[in-house]
Amino acid sequence: MVYQILVSDPLSEDGIQPLRKADGVEITIQTALTPEQLAEKIHEYDALLVRSQTQVTRDLISKATNLKVIGRAGVGVDNIDLEAATEFGVLVVNAPDGNTNSAAEHTMAMIMSLARNIPQAFHALKHNKWDRKSYVGVELKNKTLGVVGLGRIGAEVAFRAKGQRMNVKAYDPFLTEEKAKKMGIGYGTLEEVLQSADFITVHTPLLKETKHLINQKAFEQMKDGVQIVNCARGGIIDEEALYQAIVTKKVAGAALDVFEEEPITDHKLLELPEVIATPHLGASTKEAQENVAIDVSKDVVTFLTGGLARNPVNLPSVPKEVMNKIEPYFHLSEKLGIFLTNLTQEAMEEVNIYYAGDLTDVEVSPLTRNTVKGLLKRHLGDHVNDVNATYLAEKKGITINEHKTSSSKGFTNLLTVEVRTNLGTRSVAGTLLNGLGARLVKVDDYSVDVIPEGHMVFVRHKDQPGAIGRVGTLLAKELVNIATMQVGRSNVGGDAIMILTVDKHLEKEGLEQLKQLSDIYGVTAIDL
Numbered sequence: 001m002v003y004q005i006l007v008s009d010p011l012s013e014d015g016i017q018p019l020r021k022a023d024g025v026e027i028t029i030q031t032a033l034t035p036e037q038l039a040e041k042i043h044e045y046d047a048l049l050v051r052s053q054t055q056v057t058r059d060l061i062s063k064a065t066n067l068k069v070i071g072r073a074g075v076g077v078d079n080i081d082l083e084a085a086t087e088f089g090v091l092v093v094n095a096p097d098g099n100t101n102s103a104a105e106h107t108m109a110m111i112m113s114l115a116r117n118i119p120q121a122f123h124a125l126k127h128n129k130w131d132r133k134s135y136v137g138v139e140l141k142n143k144t145l146g147v148v149g150l151g152r153i154g155a156e157v158a159f160r161a162k163g164q165r166m167n168v169k170a171y172d173p174f175l176t177e178e179k180a181k182k183m184g185i186g187y188g189t190l191e192e193v194l195q196s197a198d199f200i201t202v203h204t205p206l207l208k209e210t211k212h213l214i215n216q217k218a219f220e221q222m223k224d225g226v227q228i229v230n231c232a233r234g235g236i237i238d239e240e241a242l243y244q245a246i247v248t249k250k251v252a253g254a255a256l257d258v259f260e261e262e263p264i265t266d267h268k269l270l271e272l273p274e275v276i277a278t279p280h281l282g283a284s285t286k287e288a289q290e291n292v293a294i295d296v297s298k299d300v301v302t303f304l305t306g307g308l309a310r311n312p313v314n315l316p317s318v319p320k321e322v323m324n325k326i327e328p329y330f331h332l333s334e335k336l337g338i339f340l341t342n343l344t345q346e347a348m349e350e351v352n353i354y355y356a357g358d359l360t361d362v363e364v365s366p367l368t369r370n371t372v373k374g375l376l377k378r379h380l381g382d383h384v385n386d387v388n389a390t391y392l393a394e395k396k397g398i399t400i401n402e403h404k405t406s407s408s409k410g411f412t413n414l415l416t417v418e419v420r421t422n423l424g425t426r427s428v429a430g431t432l433l434n435g436l437g438a439r440l441v442k443v444d445d446y447s448v449d450v451i452p453e454g455h456m457v458f459v460r461h462k463d464q465p466g467a468i469g470r471v472g473t474l475l476a477k478e479l480v481n482i483a484t485m486q487v488g489r490s491n492v493g494g495d496a497i498m499i500l501t502v503d504k505h506l507e508k509e510g511l512e513q514l515k516q517l518s519d520i521y522g523v524t525a526i527d528l
């Protein structure tokens with residue numbers, strides 16, 4: 001299998017070497033496609049690599065029938081419809097660390113350019129004007145820099161601003177007073193930061209909650225003559241409100257690397273002498289581009305070839321040590337889901353997954369997703385994967401609950417899956433036996449010992465002499481060879497079950513004949 005990868009934005013050639021060197025992948029670089037051209041050819045690709053230009057919309061993703069992964073060579077994923085990607089089972093990975101330094105340096109360059117009017121003075125000089133009077137600046141020393149969003153880039157900017165002898169005051173929902181103290185910076189609410197800063201720089205992602213975070217009301221709270229920097233995302237600052245704040249002299253200057261709409265050349269903010277700007281250059285350094293392209297290329301290849309991506313955006317990332325512990329259970333968890341979904345004829349309302357024994361002290365959410373994938377596959381097919389399994393379950397109104405329990409029933413590890421429908425509850429439990437592999441150990445209330453593999457026939461019957469023989473005889477007549485058989489009963493003469501593993505899939509006709517046998521309550525063919 002050769003995976004087809006499309007690179008639709010300019011990526012560093014040195015950075016995509018991991019892709020070029022990988023076996024089983026073929027790269028196509030086409031960075032000038034119109035949205036329509038991209039939509040037309042996207043179905044040919046297994047992976048798409050982008051920066052911030054390509055708009056990866058729901059419509060595009062819905063046409064990408066072979067797409068498995070979208071790699072964003074950079075941080076911001078606001079150009080990718082994450083909900084659609086998740087729904088269609090497409091993993092999104094980004095490269096969150098590779099351009100932090102460049103973005104922080106660019107922010108500092110913008111702050112210093114603003115403070116000393118460097119772009120304006122240069123522009124005048126280029127136009128033969130030796131003007132020293134108009135471009136008197138301000139020092140950074142002892143001024144307060146308000147940092148809104150103290151993540152990777154915000155923190156690097158804060159660190160550098162301290163080097164300029166600035167006082168730094170930051171607001172971030174995850175920032176505590178203690179952490180701020182350790183970093184040697186001030187801590188405040190958004191309002192306190194806005195009120196006290198001489199320069200304000202934003203470093204949040206663009207989210208519903210951060211759209212127009214800096215709006216007219218925010219400008220009103222600021223000091224007169226404040227200077228504003230946005231090297232994060234257009235839209236965090238309300239451009240109309242910024243324009244008004246500049247023309248009314250509330251804001252003395254603004255440095256913008258990003259805009260609500262990009263690319264843009266004729267914007268009324270660009271006509272103001274107080275505004276300096278760059279065309280989204282924060283991450284445009286040789287080093288950053290190489291870093292992000294390497295990171296994202298590695299993740300895309302790893303994921304396509306069955307590995308675990310380091311920087312998933314629409315899946316929680318799982319540390320390697322945790323993955324090593326839970327990986328052996330993956331096979332079992334999916335099989336339990338598939339087995340149980342075959343026993344469940346009615347619509348699932350609730351799924352409870354119980355982890356016991358060795359599984360109580362590790363992060364098990366990847367196993368939960370895998371079990372849910374197994375549960376949904378029968379009706380939704382291969383369209384269900386680890387990315388969209390829990391999302392699709394929730395969309396179908398199925399509640400998924402994960403429980404850790406001390407009741408491991410004597411097994412060193414035990415995974416129990418229980419499905420509730422309007423008719424009651426069905427459950428199946430499995431364990432991983434040291435050196436022997438996976439086993440089904442319980443179906444509803446019956447204890448069993450079955451390898452969850454291959455073709456199976458699950459029979460519910462009355463515990464009567466001859467019931468087992470009749471099933472065996474009929475299967476022999478259908479030329480279905482029985483490999484193993486497990487029986488269990490509630491009490492003598494009561495309800496009982498048989499789990500047969502057989503050498504081939506039991507066809508519908510054979511199934512119907514089995515159901516007609518006396519003392520048989522139900523028969524299900526299960527292919528694991």
Ligand SMILES: NC(=O)C1=CN([C@@H]2O[C@H](COP(=O)(O)OP(=O)(O)OC[C@H]3O[C@@H](n4cnc5c(N)ncnc54)[C@H](O)[C@@H]3O)[C@@H](O)[C@H]2O)C=CC1
Binds near residue numbers: 076152154205231282
């Ligand atoms: N201009 C450019 O070329 C570049 C722009 N960026 C942009 O910079 C931004 C920050 O990137 P990173 O620092 O890597 O991300 P990050 O995820 O490390 O940091 C973002 C921080 O914003 C905080 N935050 C979220 N909502 C907030 C709110 N309402 N108020 C205050 N803080 C809030 C988060 O808690 C987090 O600490 C992103 O929007 C990214 O796309 C990143 C690289 C280059």
Ligand SMILES: O=C(O)C(=O)COP(=O)(O)O
Binds near residue numbers: 053099
């Ligand atoms: O990483 C980010 O979020 C950036 O904004 C960089 O964007 P770019 O890859 O330069 O189009």
